[in-house]
Amino acid sequence: MVDSLQLALTNLLTPAILFFLLGFGAGWFKSDLAVPEGAAKTLALVLMLSIGFKGGVEAARAGLSADFMRAAGLGLALSFGIPVIAFGVLRLISRLDRTTAAATAAHYGSVSIVTFVAGTEFLRVSGVPFGGYMVAVVALMETPAILSALILAGGGAPGRQGLRSELFREVALNGSVVLLIGAFLVGLLTGDAGMAKMEVFVGPVFQGVLVLFLLDMGLVAARRLSAARSLTLPLVGFALIMPLVSSALALTLALILGLAPGNAAVLAILAASASYIAVPAAMRIALPDADPGVYLTLSLAVTFPFNLVFGVPLYAAAAQAFIG
Amino acid sequence: MQLTRRKKLEIVVEAPVLRRVEAFLSEAGVRGWTVLPSLAGAGDSGEWRSGDFTPGQEKRLILALVSSEAAEKVLARLADFFADYPGVVAVSDVEVLRGEKF
Numbered sequence: 001m002v003d004s005l006q007l008a009l010t011n012l013l014t015p016a017i018l019f020f021l022l023g024f025g026a027g028w029f030k031s032d033l034a035v036p037e038g039a040a041k042t043l044a045l046v047l048m049l050s051i052g053f054k055g056g057v058e059a060a061r062a063g064l065s066a067d068f069m070r071a072a073g074l075g076l077a078l079s080f081g082i083p084v085i086a087f088g089v090l091r092l093i094s095r096l097d098r099t100t101a102a103a104t105a106a107h108y109g110s111v112s113i114v115t116f117v118a119g120t121e122f123l124r125v126s127g128v129p130f131g132g133y134m135v136a137v138v139a140l141m142e143t144p145a146i147l148s149a150l151i152l153a154g155g156g157a158p159g160r161q162g163l164r165s166e167l168f169r170e171v172a173l174n175g176s177v178v179l180l181i182g183a184f185l186v187g188l189l190t191g192d193a194g195m196a197k198m199e200v201f202v203g204p205v206f207q208g209v210l211v212l213f214l215l216d217m218g219l220v221a222a223r224r225l226s227a228a229r230s231l232t233l234p235l236v237g238f239a240l241i242m243p244l245v246s247s248a249l250a251l252t253l254a255l256i257l258g259l260a261p262g263n264a265a266v267l268a269i270l271a272a273s274a275s276y277i278a279v280p281a282a283m284r285i286a287l288p289d290a291d292p293g294v295y296l297t298l299s300l301a302v303t304f305p306f307n308l309v310f311g312v313p314l315y316a317a318a319a320q321a322f323i324g
Numbered sequence: 325m326q327l328t329r330r331k332k333l334e335i336v337v338e339a340p341v342l343r344r345v346e347a348f349l350s351e352a353g354v355r356g357w358t359v360l361p362s363l364a365g366a367g368d369s370g371e372w373r374s375g376d377f378t379p380g381q382e383k384r385l386i387l388a389l390v391s392s393e394a395a396e397k398v399l400a401r402l403a404d405f406f407a408d409y410p411g412v413v414a415v416s417d418v419e420v421l422r423g424e425k426f
Contacts, residue, residue, distance in 0.1 A: 160408060220376050280378075282380070284381065
């Protein structure tokens, strides 16, 4: 218990988290510090490429095991299923309309790649091993939640207005997913030889990119939070409690399926995370009537910081306690 | 120097649906248009600001110089489209050079 607390505090004192907090503070007090939009998008690309590639190289070294199939299957099930739970909870405790509730639920079924990065870093520092192939699981969990939300909301806009192919493209060929899986395959194919070429880029440079990205996220989260007008107590409560529910569900199912503790921890972190890049864009096509002020603020400004600072150490400790 | 009367369409829609709306223009026989980016905005769908992680909410401005007939066709499509998706359109009377191009 004391050990976990120690680790949690060490987690806080890393440059990544501290720069996030710096950005948050700067944004909150309305500093004009800003990361240009083009730069932020480039940073996201570098992150995706590096994570995918590193995962692929690790998978090449260790091989894809039966654990991968189980983790992938569970990940897909969670991505489809968590929105249903989230939707139910939102309709029960808040006065959100059906469409916005469904759109918000989609975010919680999907994943945040940056939370995955923070989570896996924490596990590495804590000495908990997990499969490199978990990156592929991240990619798989990104988009099924969008379909669940569409069904839950009974949304007909894309069909009516001939946007079905656009939506299909968002779900099946989403840019971040393509890059993540593509980079994973490149890493898998080129293995150690490829890593020798990419070492500096996916190692030291990646750390810098991550830090800049988190600085930007902190700025944006704070600005969003201070500008938020539609946040009620039930909604904020949902954004803080839903990650706990999702991670508990993921851990329970992982235990039943007999997943290794490290992989179970990663799945718990993924289940608890909420998307704020891929899903919001898809929602403007799938459920245009949903209020982005609600789903973006909850995902980006409440759940993401919570997971980053408190959630990750908590889920990792729980995985160790119940499965490890 | 000969000036011809035409209609100017200014259409603001969100980035994810841009191609669909451009299709309205080409299907109405419009021969050319220009797409411009935007920096920030506010409206019924909420507020957004470039660089503030508002995926999907960034707007695009489509500028098109068209004939009256084409304008009517495009407006009819947009009226139907705006029943489901956010956006605005403004039509104005303008005079252009080389009117045969539009």
